[in-house]
Amino acid sequence: MDAVTTRRGERLIEGGRRFARKPGLIARTIAPGFGKIIDRIDAALVTGAIHAVLPDGSRRTLGGRAPGFECEVELRSWNALVRLASNGSVGWYQAWASGEWWSPDPVPLFALFMQHAERLGDTARAKGPFRHALKLAHLVNRNSHSGARRNIAAHYDLGNDFYEAWLDPTMSYSSAIEVRGDDLEAAQRRKWQALERRIGDAQTVLEIGCGWGGLAADIAGGGGAVTAISLSEEQLAFARQRNPGPDYRRQDYREVAGAFDAVVSVEMVEALGREYWPDFMDCLARNLKPAGRAAIQYISMREDLFGDYASSADFIQAYIFPGGLLIRTSEFRTLAEQRGLAWRDQTDFGTDYAETLRLWRVRFDAAVREGRLPAGFDDTFVDLWRYYLMYCEGGFRGGGIDVHQVTLVKKG
Secondary structure, eight states: OOTTSOOTTHHHHHHHHTTOOOOOHHHHHHSOOHHHHHHHHHHHOSSOEEEEEOTTSOEEEEEOSSSSOEEEEEEOOTHHHHHHHHHHHHHHHHHHHTTSEEOSOOHHHHHHHHHTHHHHGGGGSOOHHHHHHHHHHHHTTOOOHHHHHHHHHHHHTTOHHHHHTTSOTTOOOSOOSSOOTTOHHHHHHHHHHHHHHHHTTOSEEEEESOTTSHHHHHHHHTTOEEEEEESOHHHHHHHHHHSOSSEEEEOOGGGOOOOEEEEEEESOGGGTOGGGHHHHHHHHHHHEEEEEEEEEEEEEEOHHHHHHHHTSOOHHHHHTSTTOOOBOHHHHHHHHHHTTEEEEEEEEOHHHHHHHHHHHHHHHHHHHHTTOSOTTOOHHHHHHHHHHHHHHHHHHHTTSEEEEEEEEEEOO
């Protein structure tokens, strides 16, 4: 990288480093012996297998009892296991970034860990003072009015030119539906159509978290008057130029007061944090007309895993989406129903998200290989972004996280 070029993505990288904990003496004391960690992982794997090369050059297969996800892992330093045992997924990424472990394809490894998360227990979770430190670091990123703007900027203001290099022409940064082959654009348009069917012939529509404006412009093209809000200056500038029609506003959802036939929100609620879920539902109830409909697409964490997940911070929260938290469907639904919003027609399509992420990674790799990423993104950032895409894909393939669409109907 040219010495005078601004290093882009620095806010995410530096933000994640606040969660870093070196595997020193305390970590080694807390973590069990290396052999015990490996034995616990081995015992937990009911299906699938990890074919591992250990730091001493020996080979061992963990699991292998029944068909399932299979992966190859080269454990280059025992430090990687110390990081995993003490600092969970944050430590496991830091071990990857430090070259302490490697795999030709980590996706099935992430899928195995997610699929067996309950059986693995705290083997791969942050624990003790490390768990508390992660939680405290995450609290700094809470989505107050000022915090939300800061958190959104850290991720989405990486630059429109960055996202344009690897997203499909719709500029959709959320799960597609019915992904067939490599035609991601068509699958993203199917997602739009599914959401638009949920709101019917609404004449006035609010979109919360409009991204680059593709969906908002599509709804407006069908005759609806669309108000589209975002906190990202970069995205709004793109939307106004490329997708005219809607009324684009830089506005926090908590500040909206209007009367709309419908509300649409696509994978925005995961950025809120649990303490702000009630505020989001208040926004829907306040802004929907009687009998109005909200079409929501959201990502959830499996119910039996949510408690442990929410009590700390994972790799995604540390490095990718500051302030975020995946949704607990039962809790989210209760909040809606308490406000007179009926929960209707939930559909689940996590395997489509896994395929969406795979295609994003294919496109991202091609952009890197062909030199189409804009200047300023160094190897550290590129490696972080690829890891993020693989980590998320594995989570969906392992079934611990899912994506849904649901219609919320305000009582008339």
